[in-house]
Amino acid sequence: MDLTQLKAELQSLATKAAEIDRRRGEGAKPLFDERLFTCLSRLLSPCVAEAKSVVDTLEREKESGKLSSLRAAHLCEKLVNQLSALQREVATVSIRAKEKTFVPKTRASISQLYQDLAQHQDWERRLSDMVRDAESKLGRCDTFAEQQAAQKHLLTTEKRLARCRDAKQKIESRIAFREKKG
Incomplete structure (x- = not known):
């Protein structure tokens, strides 16, 4: 299981998230549902950090031999959902900015x-x-x-x-x- 490309994508998302957070500031309510991100952040950067921690958990449990196939499937599904949500949020920043001005x-x-x-x-x-x-x-x-x-x-x-x-x-x-x- 090579997670190098995934880590690079998360690093790219972290950079974009930091820029968006700096420009947009903190929202009035959490960006994502608590089932997707437990941090309930109103900024993007903590959500990216949570996704990174899922990758770290995958690596740590694999290296220690404690990663079962069921656990791996669960963590991978969670990670895919988190990444999709983060990518959608980053991709729709300009649309959301226009929504606020409307x-x-x-x-x-x-x-x-x-x-x-x-x-x-x-x-x-x-x-x-x-x-x-x-x-x-x-x-x-x-x-x-x-x-x-x-x-x-x-x-x-x-x-x-x-x-x-x-x-x-x-x-x-x-x-x-x-x-x-x-």
């Missing part, structure tokens, strides 16, 4: 509705790409644990895509109503 108006102008529609179309395209990537990753899984994690990621991404499409449809309906109304 203030819903009681009566948005038609131009604002078109801007919102364009934004949702962009998100839909990105999410469709993510679904295709997740489907491709699912097809390349070697172990059952990897397959389960990939399936879970695919399902989550498909749900996000469905919500995005629903929101886009509502915006399109509002535009049609406003244009009909004049």
Whole structure:
């Protein structure tokens, strides 16, 4: 079990997380669910550190001969879920920054509705790409644990895509109503 590439990825994530934490600051609530990260941090860096500790645990238990196949599967699944969550968070920082600046108006102008529609179309395209990537990753899984994690990621991404499409449809309906109304 060579974890060199995984450690390099975690080091890269640690650097990005530190930069994001410095720019964004501490959030109002924990970034992730307590089942995913026990640290319940409102910053990214402690979550990356927790993922690193899972890798350290894997190595330590393997070297001492105490790592059973069941324990290894559990730790690997946890690590895959943590890495996916961290990578998603890092990848969506710019989107989250825009979400904070968005203030819903009681009566948005038609131009604002078109801007919102364009934004949702962009998100839909990105999410469709993510679904295709997740489907491709699912097809390349070697172990059952990897397959389960990939399936879970695919399902989550498909749900996000469905919500995005629903929101886009509502915006399109509002535009049609406003244009009909004049």
